[in-house]
Amino acid sequence: xxxxxxxxxxxxxxxxxxxxxxxxxxxxxxxxxxxxxxxxxxxxxxxxxxxxxxxxxxxxxxxxxxxxxxxxxxxxxxxxxxxxxxxxxxxxxxxxxxxxxxxxxxxxxxxxxxxxxxxxxxxxxxxxxxxxxxxxxxxxxxxxxxxxxxxxxxxxxxxxxxxxxxxxxxxxxxxxxxxxxxxxxxxxxxxxxxxxxxxxxxxxxxxxxxxxxxxxxxxxxxxxxxxxxxxxxxxxxxxxxxxxxxxxxxxxxxxxxxxxxxxxxx
Amino acid sequence: xxxxxxxxxxxxxxxxxxxxxxxxxxxxxxxxxxxxxxxxxxxxxxxxxxxxxxxxxxxxxxxxxxxxxxxxxxxxxxxxxxxxxxxxxxxxxxxxxxxxxxxxxxxxxxxxxxxxxxxxxxxxxxxxxxxxxxxxxxxxxxxxxxxxxxxxxxxxxxxxxxxxxxxxxxxxxxxxxxxxxxxxxxxxxxxxxxxxxxxxxxxxxxxxxxxxxxxxxxxxxxxxxxxxxxxxxxxxxxxxxxxxxxxxxxxxxxxxxxxxxxxxxxxxxxxxxxxxxxxxxxxxxxxxxxxxxxxxxxxxxxxxxxxxxxxxxxxxxxxxxxxxxxxxxxxxxxxxxxxxxxx
Numbered sequence: 001x002x003x004x005x006x007x008x009x010x011x012x013x014x015x016x017x018x019x020x021x022x023x024x025x026x027x028x029x030x031x032x033x034x035x036x037x038x039x040x041x042x043x044x045x046x047x048x049x050x051x052x053x054x055x056x057x058x059x060x061x062x063x064x065x066x067x068x069x070x071x072x073x074x075x076x077x078x079x080x081x082x083x084x085x086x087x088x089x090x091x092x093x094x095x096x097x098x099x100x101x102x103x104x105x106x107x108x109x110x111x112x113x114x115x116x117x118x119x120x121x122x123x124x125x126x127x128x129x130x131x132x133x134x135x136x137x138x139x140x141x142x143x144x145x146x147x148x149x150x151x152x153x154x155x156x157x158x159x160x161x162x163x164x165x166x167x168x169x170x171x172x173x174x175x176x177x178x179x180x181x182x183x184x185x186x187x188x189x190x191x192x193x194x195x196x197x198x199x200x201x202x203x204x205x206x207x208x209x210x211x212x213x214x215x216x217x218x219x220x221x222x223x224x225x226x227x228x229x230x231x232x233x234x235x236x237x238x239x240x241x242x243x244x245x246x247x248x249x250x251x252x253x254x255x256x257x258x259x260x261x262x263x264x265x266x
Numbered sequence: 267x268x269x270x271x272x273x274x275x276x277x278x279x280x281x282x283x284x285x286x287x288x289x290x291x292x293x294x295x296x297x298x299x300x301x302x303x304x305x306x307x308x309x310x311x312x313x314x315x316x317x318x319x320x321x322x323x324x325x326x327x328x329x330x331x332x333x334x335x336x337x338x339x340x341x342x343x344x345x346x347x348x349x350x351x352x353x354x355x356x357x358x359x360x361x362x363x364x365x366x367x368x369x370x371x372x373x374x375x376x377x378x379x380x381x382x383x384x385x386x387x388x389x390x391x392x393x394x395x396x397x398x399x400x401x402x403x404x405x406x407x408x409x410x411x412x413x414x415x416x417x418x419x420x421x422x423x424x425x426x427x428x429x430x431x432x433x434x435x436x437x438x439x440x441x442x443x444x445x446x447x448x449x450x451x452x453x454x455x456x457x458x459x460x461x462x463x464x465x466x467x468x469x470x471x472x473x474x475x476x477x478x479x480x481x482x483x484x485x486x487x488x489x490x491x492x493x494x495x496x497x498x499x500x501x502x503x504x505x506x507x508x509x510x511x512x513x514x515x516x517x518x519x520x521x522x523x524x525x526x527x528x529x530x531x532x533x534x535x536x537x538x539x540x541x542x543x544x545x546x547x548x549x550x551x552x553x554x555x556x557x558x559x560x561x562x563x564x565x566x567x568x569x570x571x572x573x574x575x576x577x578x579x580x581x582x583x584x585x586x587x588x589x590x591x592x593x594x595x596x597x598x599x600x601x602x603x604x605x606x607x608x609x
Contacts, residue, residue, distance in 0.1 A: 013346075013359040014434045017388040029382035033373040093373070101367025102379075105430060108333055108363040109386040110355055266336060 014110075022111045026119025030093075034127055041127050044086040045134060052078050052139065055201065068143035075139045076154070076227035077200035080220060082131050083158050087124045087166035088191055091173030092183060094120065099178055107265060117170060117262040118255060124166035125159045132158055147233030153240065154230040160247035161223050167254030174261035198224050222246035280347075282438050282470045283309040283332060287341035290327050290494075301327040303494035304341065309472060311437065314464055316485030317474040318575065320587055324494035325474035326366060329442050332472075333363045346438050359387070362436035366443045369427040372416040376407060376426055379415065380433060387434040394433070401429040405459060421452030428459060439463075441473040445480060457484050478575045478587060490579060497582050506573045512547030514554065516540045517567035527563050547572065 017025075034040060052075070060070045097103040106116055132155055136146060169187075176182040197204065197211065198220040204212055215221050226243020234240075288305040291298045302324040309315055317325040330336040332345050334354035343350045346360035370379045377398060384394030402408045405425040410418060418426065424444070431439060444460070445453040461484070463469055475481050481488045482502050490498040490505070498505055518524040518538050528535035531554055533542035544550035547570030558565055579587040 013356070014388045016355075016359065017386075021388070022386075025382060025385035028385065029374070029378075032375070032378045032382070036375060036378070096373075097371050100370075100372055101365050102369055102371040104335065104365050104367070105363070105369040105383075106386065107335060108358055108361070108365075109383070110358040110388070111386050266330075 017110065019112055019115055022115035023119045023122065026111070026115055027123045030120055030123040031126055038130075041130055041134075044089070044127075045082065045131050047085055048078050048081045048135065049138070051081060051201075052135070068145070071139055071142055071144040072232060073228065075135065075144050076231050077198075077224060078135055078139075079132050079154070079158060079227055080161075080198065080224045081195065081200060082135055083128055083162045083165065084191060084195060084220070086128055086131060087162045088169050088187060090120075090124060090166045091169035091171070091187075092180075094170050095173040095176070095178070095180060095183055098173065099180070103265070113263045113265070114259040117167065117258040120170055121163045121167040121255065121258065124162045128159060128162040129155055144231075146231065147235075149235055150230035150233050153235060154227050157223060157226055157230075157240075157243050157247045160244075160251050161220075164247065164250030164252070164254035167251070167258040171254065171258040171261045174258070174265055194218060194220050197221065200224055219246040219250055223250075280311045281308055281344075282311045282313070283307065283343065283345050283472065285328075285332065285341065285343035288328060288331055288338050288343055289340040290324070290331060290336065291339045300494055302331070302338075305494075305496055307489065307496065307499075309470065311470050312468050313487055314471045314485050315473070315487045315489060316481040317472075317489050317491050318478070318481040318579075318587075319474075319476065319491035320585075321476055323476075323491040325476075325491050326442050327494075328491070329440055329472070329474055333361060333440050334358055335363075359434075360436060360438065362431035362434070362439040364427050364431040364439070364441045364444060366446065368415075368423055369430045370415040370423065372414070374415050375412055376415060376418070377402070377411045379426070380429060383430045383433045389434060397433055397435070398429075401432060404462075405429050419452075420448055421455065424448060424452065424456055425459065428456075432463070435467070436469070438470045438472070441471065443474055443476070445475070445477065453480075460484065476587070478579075482575050488575065490575075490582060492579075492583050498578065502575060505575065505578045507545060512544045512550070512570050512572055514542040514544050514547050514550050514568070514570040516542070516554065516558075516565045519564070519566055523563055527558055527561075527565070530561050530563060531557060544570070 056070065056074055059074060060067050063070060094103065097106075107113075136144070136151065140146065172183055172186055176186070193214075195201070197215045197218045199205075199215060200220075204215040204221070207215075222239070222242040223246050224243075225239040226237075226241075226246075229235075229237035229239040229243075285305055285307045288302055289300070290302040291300050293299075305324075305328055317328065319325050327336065331338045332343055332350065334345075334350050334357050337351065345357045348356040348360070350357055370376070374382075380398045380401070381394060384397060389397065402411055405428060407422065407425055407429060410422055415423070415426065428444075431441075441460070445456050448456060457480070460471065460473075464471055473485070475484075486501060488498075488500065488502050488505060489496050500508070514533075516524075516527065516533075516539065518527060518540070521535070521538050524535045524538050524540050527533070528540045531540070531542060533540040542550065542554065551568050551570055555565060555568060576586055576588045579585070
């Protein structure tokens with residue numbers, strides 16, 4: 001041992017990786033199971049498609065509105081529902097990794113903690129876009145019309161929302177410390193009020209006053225209104241801006257909380 | 267050669283792990299639990315060290331501090347040349363870690379998980395591929411490379427954990443209870459892989475175990491841990507010699523002969539046998555037999571028993587490691603000891 005060798009050179013180590021590389025590595029890892037088995041995407045589509053197929057006709061029957069108009073109102077809601085269900089439960093994958101032990105392995109790897117969270121959240125975009133397109137395409141033969149620029153902007157807002165909501169789901173997985181029942185309890189408790197108070201299934205305008213107040217502070221309602229405006233081709237609607245802001249807020253809040261949770265992970 | 271002597275011989279090598287005063291206290295109901303209470307240790311490059319102790323002795327907690335998973339409550343450590351507190355990233359790049367539980371995610375395929383691991387450590391695409399092929403081959407996982415992790419057997423899963431821990435060919439490998447839950451065949455197979463790796467690459471290996479035979483057969487140096495402290499440190503042979511000594515048992519035709527022999531050699535007679543404590547049984551037996559021969563006494567049988575690491579643990583703590591808990595009632599000393607904290 002000579003004194004001229006600095007400690008860092010004594011043991012060979014792989015080259016340091018950048019934050020962007022770390023995020024890309026995590027995204028790649030998280031996407032592989034889906035790419036290997038794309039049919040798993042259908043799983044989280046089952047519930048929303050049932051709503052479309054079974055609740056949709058009831059909606060048409062009770063409102064006396066034409067099918068096309070009802071679909072134009074209802075399908076954006078189904079898209080938001082897909083995002084809620086799909087990304088809301090994604091934390092269970094992390095929870096499984098935490099309980100199995102593979103999460104611990106990634107904590108010992110030279111990856112930045114925030115990359116572990118952000119990579120997982122960004123990955124949500126891919127299944128969400130695929131699912132969103134499936135829902136839209138399923139609805140088209142029944143008279144649902146799409147404006148292409150509206151679709152593109154609509155999917156961008158949906159993606160932003162999915163990243164944020166996914167990050168919140170991961171935050172929950174980190175917070176429950178291995179108690180799976182707690183994860184699902186919070187998940188169910190939060191999901192349905194958010195869903196109903198967004199005006200996804202029935203308009204909130206006809207609800208009692210307290211409900212309107214609750215709906216006004218539900219960011220998902222703004223995302224939904226933006227989607228409705230966009231699919232109607234109304235790109236200049238103020239609702240679009242509202243949805244963009246709401247989705248961005250959810251993304252920022254989700255990533256901040258999630259990254260803090262991941263930094264504390266042991 | 268004792269551990270101290272062998273260490274002098276290795277003075278020219280580099281220190282892989284240095285820890286001073288490592289402590290970990292966990293908050294708990296009924297007051298904080300001191301899981302690790304001031305651990306000092308030095309491990310040189312190339313050593314194969316085992317932390318031996320009962321469950322809850324603080325082995326895993328110490329390992330988790332050394333691998334940057336847990337911040338210590340007090341004390342400091344340098345691992346692979348870097349401080350665990352100030353440069354955890356540098357430490358992580360240089361070490362491999364195989365945790366107590368599974369390292370691979372259930373939903374992933376074997377090869378995919380290895381690819382991700384390569385990317386996590388910044389290996390190039392080709393480098394990763396070559397490395398994966400090599401590891402799958404040497405760990406006998408080629409046949410399951412495209413299988414989903416959840417379909418693997420316990421032994422296959424453990425070998426995959428090792429492959430994941432070795433993807434970047436670290437100079438220092440930590441293994442936490444590597445063979446827990448494996449059947450005897452898979453365990454033997456795992457040990458063989460660990461020893462092969464050691465022989466081939468000279469990797470420094472630091473493992474924890476509560477299996478006596480694992481520490482005895484696998485490790486060159488054993489650190490016995492109990493109640494959050496290292497209570498003994500040396501080669502298994504040196505520990506056994508220093509603390510317990512061998513027991514020589516000679517059998518005689520009659521009790522009378524046995525008693526006469528006991529007087530002659532200074533042992534203890536019971537029935538037709540004499541037991542005799544010795545530092546080195548293999549040297550004592552022929553010497554005793556010659557001594558008895560010249561006194562006109564004929565031993566019918568001779569055997570000596572090497573103490574096990576369990577005897578070492580017993581003489582250090584008053585408890586048996588083999589039957590943790592069961593020994594509490596039979597050893598008077600054990601009743602006075604505090605309960606083993608679980609951590």
